[in-house]
Amino acid sequence: MNVWKLTAAGNLVKTEEEIRPEEGKRRIRVTKLFVNSEDAAIVKGLRRVKYPLVPGRFAVGLVADDGEGTPFPKNARVLLHSYLPAEERGAEKRNFSEDDFLIPGITTDGYLRDFVFTSEDNITLLPDSVNDEKALLLYHVAIAQATVDTLDVKRGEHIAVIGADLAGLLVCRLLIYRQASPILIDSDRERLEFARTRGVYYTSPIDDSLMDFIGTVTGGRLADGVVFVASAGETDLSLPVKICAPEKHLAFCGVGGEGLVLDINAAMRKRLTVHGVSDGTDELETAINLVANKALDLSAFRFREHGKNDVAAVLSSLGEPDGRDVDELDVIDLV
Numbered sequence: 001m002n003v004w005k006l007t008a009a010g011n012l013v014k015t016e017e018e019i020r021p022e023e024g025k026r027r028i029r030v031t032k033l034f035v036n037s038e039d040a041a042i043v044k045g046l047r048r049v050k051y052p053l054v055p056g057r058f059a060v061g062l063v064a065d066d067g068e069g070t071p072f073p074k075n076a077r078v079l080l081h082s083y084l085p086a087e088e089r090g091a092e093k094r095n096f097s098e099d100d101f102l103i104p105g106i107t108t109d110g111y112l113r114d115f116v117f118t119s120e121d122n123i124t125l126l127p128d129s130v131n132d133e134k135a136l137l138l139y140h141v142a143i144a145q146a147t148v149d150t151l152d153v154k155r156g157e158h159i160a161v162i163g164a165d166l167a168g169l170l171v172c173r174l175l176i177y178r179q180a181s182p183i184l185i186d187s188d189r190e191r192l193e194f195a196r197t198r199g200v201y202y203t204s205p206i207d208d209s210l211m212d213f214i215g216t217v218t219g220g221r222l223a224d225g226v227v228f229v230a231s232a233g234e235t236d237l238s239l240p241v242k243i244c245a246p247e248k249h250l251a252f253c254g255v256g257g258e259g260l261v262l263d264i265n266a267a268m269r270k271r272l273t274v275h276g277v278s279d280g281t282d283e284l285e286t287a288i289n290l291v292a293n294k295a296l297d298l299s300a301f302r303f304r305e306h307g308k309n310d311v312a313a314v315l316s317s318l319g320e321p322d323g324r325d326v327d328e329l330d331v332i333d334l335v
Helices: 037-043 138-150 166-177 189-197 210-218 238-243 264-269 281-292 308-317
Strands: 002-008 011-016 026-035 058-063 077-080 115-118 123-125 158-162 181-186 202-205 223-229 244-253 273-277 302-307 328-333
Touching: 011 308, 026 077, 037 308, 123 281, 138 166, 138 244, 138 273, 138 281, 158 166, 158 210, 158 238, 166 181, 166 189, 166 223, 181 189, 181 210, 189 202, 202 210, 210 223, 210 238, 223 238, 238 244, 238 264, 302 308, 308 328
Parallel strands: 158 181, 158 223, 181 202, 223 244, 244 273, 302 328
Antiparallel strands: 002 011, 026 058, 026 115, 026 328, 058 077, 077 123
16 A cells, blocks of 8 residues: 655655554545645654654545444445544653643654554544535534633623634634634734635734724723634734733634743733643534534635645645635545
């Protein structure tokens, strides 16, 4: 089978490996992957990882073996989980020594290969009403859902969302679904304009007028809660604390981001409750229902599909100015 391995920073090579079944695990034919700027940063050596590493974090596939008496028959469409339980290693130190999960494509081999063997606990059956492209965004939806839940959002509250990337926009849409009012904040005016076209009414660039804008929207108060999207590229962590009202919730969420440093003293002075949200596995069923029932509309995004021969070129171009629109997402078809 084909396997794409990152052997060093910037050196992604395709190799041929023998398929080796693993006892107690199902064989999954990987069909499509969603790749983004975080994958590109890993390939380019901008993130610390252990080599060799197979990239690819968000993937769907087909069950490729016969399974009797299980919910996953042959040819069933499945979502491959983006967080996996870490194996017990005794006293051996893990990459994230305090975590009990592994992240495909970051702390363990990912899905950029023809086949994977995995436990049934690490796949989710996909309904016909959720196509492959929408399924590739389910983890982002699940993390957005988990984030909104942590804030204990109430109807009519104004919640500031810092970061207008995919994750930030999904958080905003779910806040609107909960009848709250998101205030989307970003340094990229193009992303803010796209958000406005998708129903996010309050948007603001990060400039000297931001505090006045928040006061105008809230009636002279600070935000009733703040979400900081770690994958959006904004790294000034004084901002979320500054705009959050005292004794409220501050959530850091996302499926990327590195090197974030929070001044905890400022958060303590405001008596803020700080949350970190990254794994949305427990919310996958909710995410599927939201997408399947069209409670959360993903039609705003367009998918650029690439063949398996374009893997290296796609990953090298992500994050570079190549004319890609803000609503375009990149999918690699491995079939």
